[in-house]
Amino acid sequence: MLSKIRPKVKQPLxxxxxxxxxxxxxxxxxxxxxxxxxxxASYEFYLQNQILAGIILAVGAFLDALDGALARATGKVSKFGGFLDSTIDRLSDASILFGIALGGLVRWDVTFLTLIGSYMVSYSRCRAELAGSGTLAIGIAERGERIIIIFIASLFNAVKIGVYLVAILSWITFIQRVYEAKKRLEMG
Known part of the structure; x- marks a missing residue:
């Protein structure tokens, strides 16, 4: 969903x-x-400093949004850069959720389901695009939305609610992507 506002923030970034x-x-x-x-931020979640963790997470997420803009602005867009960014995003997702779980803010089983759901959102897009679906940036909880949910929830010391919401929305997004990929790939 946030992918729809990317064109509006592209130039400022x-x-x-x-x-x-x-x-x-x-x-x-x-x-x-x-x-x-x-x-x-993950460490601060581990220490149960939800508000501080959320603020630090927002800074990290902002920098994550800037790396691509920096690459475009300097003409340094590269396949490896895209690969590195995507790979680091998965590590970031895991570290955030592990910090939350290690801090006892959310049960491990919920953390596991949330992480798998988040990974399936990314993997389903990657795999569908490799199979020829075209760009599959659809769904109600892409990575940006998931980070924003955790950020907002942490500001209210309610990261547990945020993680539960991310878990549910990630699995819904995964199903949306599978459905859309099926439609596109069976047409082609």
């Missing part, structure tokens, strides 16, 4: 990307910096 480029920061460095910040 690329302006910020140009500023970062003037500082000598590369897109891949920004990806790693964002991941390290997300690890810090």
């Amino acid at each position: 690329e302006r910020i990307g140009k500023t970062l480029a003037s500082l000598g920061i590369t897109p891949n460095q920004l990806t790693i910096i964002g991941f390290l910040i997300t690890l810090l």
